[in-house]
Amino acid sequence: MGKKDISVKGFKASSIAAGLKKNKSYDMALIYSEREAVAAGVFTTNKVKAAPVLLSMEHILKGRARAIIANAGNANACTGSEGIRNAELTAELVAGELGIKKEEVLVASTGVIGAQMDMVKVAGAIPGLVGGLSEGNIPLAAEAIMTTDSFPKISIFEGKAGNHPYRILGIAKGAGMIMPDMATMLSFIITDINIEREELKKAISSSVAKTFNRITVDGDTSTNDTVFVLANGAAGNDKLNAYDYEGFRDGLKDVMNDLAVMIVKDGEGASKLVHINIEGAASEKDAMAAARNIANSFLVKTAFYGQDANWGRIMAALGRSGIAMEEKYVSIWIDDIRIVDSGMAVGAEQEKAAAERMKNSSFSVKIKLNIGDYQYKIVTCDLTHEYISINANYRT
Amino acid sequence: MGKKDISVKGFKASSIAAGLKKNKSYDMALIYSEREAVAAGVFTTNKVKAAPVLLSMEHILKGRARAIIANAGNANACTGSEGIRNAELTAELVAGELGIKKEEVLVASTGVIGAQMDMVKVAGAIPGLVGGLSEGNIPLAAEAIMTTDSFPKISIFEGKAGNHPYRILGIAKGAGMIMPDMATMLSFIITDINIEREELKKAISSSVAKTFNRITVDGDTSTNDTVFVLANGAAGNDKLNAYDYEGFRDGLKDVMNDLAVMIVKDGEGASKLVHINIEGAASEKDAMAAARNIANSFLVKTAFYGQDANWGRIMAALGRSGIAMEEKYVSIWIDDIRIVDSGMAVGAEQEKAAAERMKNSSFSVKIKLNIGDYQYKIVTCDLTHEYISINANYRT
Numbered sequence: 153m154g155k156k157d158i159s160v161k162g163f164k165a166s167s168i169a170a171g172l173k174k175n176k177s178y179d180m181a182l183i184y185s186e187r188e189a190v191a192a193g194v195f196t197t198n199k200v201k202a203a204p205v206l207l208s209m210e211h212i213l214k215g216r217a218r219a220i221i222a223n224a225g226n227a228n229a230c231t232g233s234e235g236i237r238n239a240e241l242t243a244e245l246v247a248g249e250l251g252i253k254k255e256e257v258l259v260a261s262t263g264v265i266g267a268q269m270d271m272v273k274v275a276g277a278i279p280g281l282v283g284g285l286s287e288g289n290i291p292l293a294a295e296a297i298m299t300t301d302s303f304p305k306i307s308i309f310e311g312k313a314g315n316h317p318y319r320i321l322g323i324a325k326g327a328g329m330i331m332p333d334m335a336t337m338l339s340f341i342i343t344d345i346n347i348e349r350e351e352l353k354k355a356i357s358s359s360v361a362k363t364f365n366r367i368t369v370d371g372d373t374s375t376n377d378t379v380f381v382l383a384n385g386a387a388g389n390d391k392l393n394a395y396d397y398e399g400f401r402d403g404l405k406d407v408m409n410d411l412a413v414m415i416v417k418d419g420e421g422a423s424k425l426v427h428i429n430i431e432g433a434a435s436e437k438d439a440m441a442a443a444r445n446i447a448n449s450f451l452v453k454t455a456f457y458g459q460d461a462n463w464g465r466i467m468a469a470l471g472r473s474g475i476a477m478e479e480k481y482v483s484i485w486i487d488d489i490r491i492v493d494s495g496m497a498v499g500a501e502q503e504k505a506a507a508e509r510m511k512n513s514s515f516s517v518k519i520k521l522n523i524g525d526y527q528y529k530i531v532t533c534d535l536t537h538e539y540i541s542i543n544a545n546y547r548t
Numbered sequence: 549m550g551k552k553d554i555s556v557k558g559f560k561a562s563s564i565a566a567g568l569k570k571n572k573s574y575d576m577a578l579i580y581s582e583r584e585a586v587a588a589g590v591f592t593t594n595k596v597k598a599a600p601v602l603l604s605m606e607h608i609l610k611g612r613a614r615a616i617i618a619n620a621g622n623a624n625a626c627t628g629s630e631g632i633r634n635a636e637l638t639a640e641l642v643a644g645e646l647g648i649k650k651e652e653v654l655v656a657s658t659g660v661i662g663a664q665m666d667m668v669k670v671a672g673a674i675p676g677l678v679g680g681l682s683e684g685n686i687p688l689a690a691e692a693i694m695t696t697d698s699f700p701k702i703s704i705f706e707g708k709a710g711n712h713p714y715r716i717l718g719i720a721k722g723a724g725m726i727m728p729d730m731a732t733m734l735s736f737i738i739t740d741i742n743i744e745r746e747e748l749k750k751a752i753s754s755s756v757a758k759t760f761n762r763i764t765v766d767g768d769t770s771t772n773d774t775v776f777v778l779a780n781g782a783a784g785n786d787k788l789n790a791y792d793y794e795g796f797r798d799g800l801k802d803v804m805n806d807l808a809v810m811i812v813k814d815g816e817g818a819s820k821l822v823h824i825n826i827e828g829a830a831s832e833k834d835a836m837a838a839a840r841n842i843a844n845s846f847l848v849k850t851a852f853y854g855q856d857a858n859w860g861r862i863m864a865a866l867g868r869s870g871i872a873m874e875e876k877y878v879s880i881w882i883d884d885i886r887i888v889d890s891g892m893a894v895g896a897e898q899e900k901a902a903a904e905r906m907k908n909s910s911f912s913v914k915i916k917l918n919i920g921d922y923q924y925k926i927v928t929c930d931l932t933h934e935y936i937s938i939n940a941n942y943r944t
Contacts, residue, residue: 200867200875230863230875232892265860266893375864450846450931451939458940464661467626468771471596479596479626496628497662535846536940540933543847544854 158308159287160319161344162186162386166284167296170277172225172263172270178296180274182281183220183340184250189384191217191258192353194360196377202229203239204259205376211243211255212380215349218256220340220380221246221281223274224299224325226263229375238269245275249282260338260378262299262325290342294323297338300542301325301418307410309403311345313389313396318345320400322407326369326415337364339379339411345400346385347392355401356381363408367531368447369419379408416531421538424456427516431527438475439528442519445473453535461506463492466519481522487515554704555683556715557740558582558782562680563692566673568621568659568666574692576670578677579616579736580646585780587613587654588749590756592773598625599635600655601772607639607651608776611745614652616736616776617642617677619670620695620721622659625771634665641671645678656734656774658695658721686738690719693734696938697721697814703806705799707741709785709792714741716796718803722765722811733760735775735807741796742781743788751797752777759804763927764843765815775804812927817934820852823912827923834871835924838915841869849931857902859888862915877918883911 165183173179193212195205211217221242228235243257250257261269294304305324310317324339347355360379381404392400417425428447433439446452449469455462463484470477484492486506491498509515561579569575589608591601607613617638624631639653646653657665690700705716720735743751756775777800788796813821824843829835842848845865851858859880866873880888882902887894905911 198864198867199871199873200863227860230860230888230891230893232876232890265863266888375860375867450935454936454939457936460940464623464626464771467596467661468594471594471771475595477595480628492626492662494628495626497626535936537933537936539846540850540853540931540936543850544856544932 157288158290158306158321160321160342162384163342164285164287165289165293166281166286167289167292168277168280168284170223170273172223172273178292179225180221180223180277180281181293181296182246182285183293183342184285185218185342185382185384187384187386188216188218189382190347190349190352191215191380191382192349192356193258193381194356194379196374198375200230200375202227202261202376203231203235204228204261205378206236207239207243208258208260208378211258214255216256217258217382218252219246219250220258220260220382222260222297222338222340224262224297226261226267226269227265227376228261228269229265231266231268234268238271241271242274245278249278258380260376260380262297262338262376265375290321290323297323297325299325303418305411305414305418307407309407311399311403313345313387313392313400316387316389318343318387318389320403320407322411324411324415326418337374337377337415339364339408341379341381341404341407343381343383344386345383346387346389347383347400351392351397352381352383355404358401359405359408362405363412366529367412367416368444369416369422369533413531416533419533420542421536422533423513423536424534425514426456426532426534428530428532429516429518429527430521431518432521432524433526433528434476434524436526436528439526441473441475442470442521443528443530445469446517446519447530447532450535453532456510456534457536459507459510461486461491461503461510466517470519476523477521478523483520483522485518486510553684554686554702554717556717556738558780559738560681560683561685561689562677562682563685563688564673564676564680566619566669568619568669574688575621576617576619576673576677577689577692578642578681579689579738580681581614581738581778581780583780583782584612584614585778586743586745586748587611587776587778588745588752589654589777590752590775592770594771596626596771598623598657598772599627599631600624600657601774602632603635603639604654604656604774607654610651612652613654613778614648615642615646616654616656616778618656618693618734618736620658620693622657622663622665623661623772624657624665625661627662627664630664634667637667638670641674645674654776656772656776658693658734658772661771686717686719693719693721695721699814701807701810701814703803705803707795707799709741709783709788709796712783712785714739714783714785716799716803718807720807720811722814733770733773733811735760735804737775737777737800737803739777739779740782741779742783742785743779743796747788747793748777748779751800754797755801755804758801759808762925763808763812764840765812765818765929809927812929815929816938817932818929819909819932820930821910822852822928822930824926824928825912825914825923826917827914828917828920829922829924830872830920832922832924835922837869837871838866838917839924839926841865842913842915843926843928846931849928852906852930853932855903855906857882857887857899857906862913866915872919873917874919879916879918881914882906
C-alpha cells in the first residue's frame, strides 16, 4: 500500500480518547458517509448477542446507513435492557450531532463483557468525534477499535467499474486479548462504488464465507463480532454489469482476506500462521469439520508451537471430527513435504525436514482424505505460553 | 484404602521393563484370571482406532477372556496391517505362554502414534511377565501402564452379593503427555463377582456414561482409549438379584468415578479440578453440549487458571454451543456464590468472593439455564503454562 492515501471518496472518519480504555489511547471511532450509503452487515452467530449487535441488526434492515460509531473498552454485552437503551442513546446522540436519522447510525462495541457503558464519557465524546471528521482519518479509526491488537489492520483495493475507478477500504480489529474478555472481531469496510443492496449482500456473504469465516484463533465466537460494509456510490459508475460485479466481489474478498490473515497473525500470543488445507473430502461439510477440528485442537496447536511434525495428533483430530474417512487413504504434507502416505509414516527423514519448515513463521498443512472431491481451507495459529499468560491475567 | 491388600480373588498380575519406554521403567503389564472370566469393554469412538483396539473389539465379542496384555511407550496406532499383525502376535505369544486361547487375550497399548512396535522386545518380555504373575502385583500393573501420569491410579470397592463378599478393583492411566502423542485413557477393572455378561455390559455402559465420559482435559479423544472389565465369578455368589445387581453397578460406578477424577487431577499441567454443573436445560443433549463447550473452551480454562470469575467467557461459550437458551434466564454460581442473575452481573463484591474460591485446587461452576429440567455434570481442569510446555516439547 506504501504511502498511498488511505481514504475513500465521500467518507470521513475521526477518533478520540473518551476514557473507556484505561490507557487513555483512542477508544471511540466514527465513520461518516457524506451521502446515503447502501449498507449490509454480518453479525455473530453467538446466541448471546451484545446490545450494539442487536441494535445494528435492526438498523441495517433499512439497507441504508450514514455512520458507524464504534468503541473499544466495553463490549456492552450481557447488560440487559439498560445496555440496549445505551446503544440506542449512542445512535441517537450521533444522529443528532450529524443531523441524520438514528436508524442511519450503526453501532459496534468491543471490550469487557457484563459492565454497563459509561454514557457520560460516550456522550461527552460525540461532539468531538463529529467535529474531528476528516477524509484522512480512517487510519485513526483503525487505531481506536484496537483492544490488544498489536497493530492496526487496514487493507485497500482499487478497481474500476466501467471507466469509473473505485476503492474498497477495510479496517478490522482482531481477537487480541491482553485484557481478558476482549474477544471480538470487528471489521468496517467502506467503498465508493455504486452498487445495489442485493448485489452488495451477495458479495459480502460469498466473501465472508471464504475469509472471516475461515480463520480461527481458539474456536471462541464472541458476543460482538460484526462486519459492516457501506457503499456510497461516489465513484459514479453505472449499474454494475456481471464483469464489474465480479471485480468488486473479488476486490472485497481480497480486502477481507487481508484483514482476516492479519487477525490470525495478531492472534493472542500467536507465533505461527498455519494454513490448513483439506482436500478429497466426501462433502464440503466434512471438509470444513476436518479443518476446524484440526485448527482448534489443543494438541495440534501446541505441536505447531513446538515445531513438531506430530501427525499422530492430526490423525486423531481427523478421527474424532465425525467425518467420513478411512485411515488408510489419508496423506499429509507440511508445505511440500509428504509425511504421511496411506495413513502411515513416510519416514523419520521426512518428519525432520517437515520440522525444519515448521520453524518458519508461516507454513501449510495439507491433508488429502482421498475419498471425495471436496476441499476446505482455514487459517489458524499456534497455541503458546503467551496465549495462556494473556488470557489468565486478572481483568484489570 | 489404607494398607488394604490390593487384589481380587483369582486374579494375578505382573509387570516388566521391556525397554519400550526410554527411561527403563515398567512398560508392560499382564493381568491374568485363573478361571475364565466374563468380559466386556468400551472403546474409543475415534474413527482412527489403534491396532490393539481393533483386535480387542473382536476378541471381546466372545464375552469371555482370561488375560489383558498392555504396554506403554508405543500406541501401535496408524501402523497399518503390520500393526494389526503385531497386536495379533502379541495375543498369540501371551496365549501360548499361558496355555490359553489367543481369543481370550485382550490387548491395549498407549504411547507414540505411527511407530511400529518393537516385537523383539515385546516377545522377549512375555515369558518374564507370565513367570512373574502374582496376586499382589496389581499395583505394579498400574505403574506399568503410566506414561507421564504422575501417580498410579487405583480404586477398590468391596461389596456383598447375597452373603458372598466380592471386590471391584480398577486401575487406569490418564492423559498425561510429557511425551507428546500419549493421549490415551486406559482402564482395566477386575472383579470376582459372578455376573452374566448382559448384566455386566449394562452396568458398564451406565457407569461409563456417568464417569469416564464426563471428564475432559482438552477435548481430544485418543486413538487408543479402552476400558476392560473382567468378572471371574470367584466370589461364588448366586445369580444376582435386582438389589445385588444395583449394588454392583453402583460399586462399579464408584470405582470408575474415582479413576476418572484421578485422571483429570493428573491432566497435563492441571492445577485446578473444576466441576461444571448445568441445570435447567431444555434437553439432556443441550445440557451436555453446554457443559462440554464450557469445559473445553480455551478462554474459560485459562480464566480458571487465572482464578478469574470471568463469567463473560462462560456466557459466550454457552451462546455458541448451539443450545436452546435465553440470556436473561441464565444464572451462574462459583461454589455457592452467585455471580450472574438473569444474565447480568450480580456485583463486583460477589465476583471478588468467587475469585477467592477459585484459589482453591477444586471448585464448582453451576449454570442454571432456567428453561427446562435437564442437567449434566462434567469434570474438567484448567489450561496452564505447564500444558503448553508438556505438549510443545519435541518427541524424544
